[in-house]
Amino acid sequence: MLELRQVHKTYATPQGPLRVLEDVSLRLAAGESLALMGESGSGKSTLLHLAAGLDLPDQGTITLEGQNVASLPEPARAKLRREQLGLVFQQFHLVPSLTVIDNLRLQARLAKRDDADWASYLIERLGLTGLEKRYPEQLSGGQQQRLAIGRALAPRPALLLADEPTGNLDETSAGEVLDLLLSLVHETQCALLVVTHSRQVAAPLDRCLSLRLGHLLDTVL
Incomplete structure (x- = not known):
């Protein structure tokens, strides 16, 4: 599903x-979940951006669904993101002028994979039934993050990338959102890569790796 091989990344600074x-180097199989931990500034988000084709490595290869992401021009990487990737961030990035249901179906429509029945099922699973015509500002933080997860899963992506997906939530909401995320990922059988500093978030996932001084290490929780 996803493979990074001997990837190097350096940034110019003053x-x-x-x-x-x-x-x-890492490999992630279809249906597998992987937590990536590390201190702030360790490169976790950089690795996630490279996996999504939002940035390019200096050396090495990144393969998603058999395609070398780093070798693709930006329009092709954008198409790959639309069709194969779901992205969930700490900030919800919902469109304030769109209703709940339109936010949910936005990514699927862009990917030309809009499915009304699947969207209705997601609304129910997300606990947003009856809120379809509300706007993001009318939702709680936990509801907004659940909606962001639903939007990412609406096109049925092959790979879901999540960057601190519970970082803006209180402990109770974070636990509920994580349980829902893992349940939906299991249902759709997409691969999941989660960047987190939280051991509580990492613990239920299949594997955990840590970044330290630019190197990837196995982590035992």
Whole structure:
């Protein structure tokens, strides 16, 4: 599903080159969930952006569904993101002028995979029944994040990438959102890569790796 092989990434800074990732390799199979942990600034989000084709490695290859992401031009990477990836962030990134149901179906419509029955099922599973015509500002934080997860899963992506998906929520809401995320991922059999600093978030996932000084290490929780 997703493979990074000997990936290197360095950024130019006023203080000189900053090496963020060094010889990073990982594989993620269909239906598998993986937590990526590390201290702030360790390169977790950089790795996620590389996996999504939002940034390019200096060296190495990134393969998604058999395609070398780094070798594709930006229009092709954008098409791949629309059709194969779901993205969930700490900030909800909902469209304020769209209703709940229109936010939910937005990504699926862009991917030309809109399915009214699947959208209705997601609304029910997300606990948003009866709120379809509300706007994001009329929802709680937990409801907004559940909606963001539904939007990412509406096109039935092959891979879901989540960057601190419960970081803006209280402990109770975070637990509910995580349980729902893992349940829906299991139902759809998409692969899941979660960037998190939380051991509570990482614990239920199939595997956990940590980034330290640019290197990827196995982590035992």
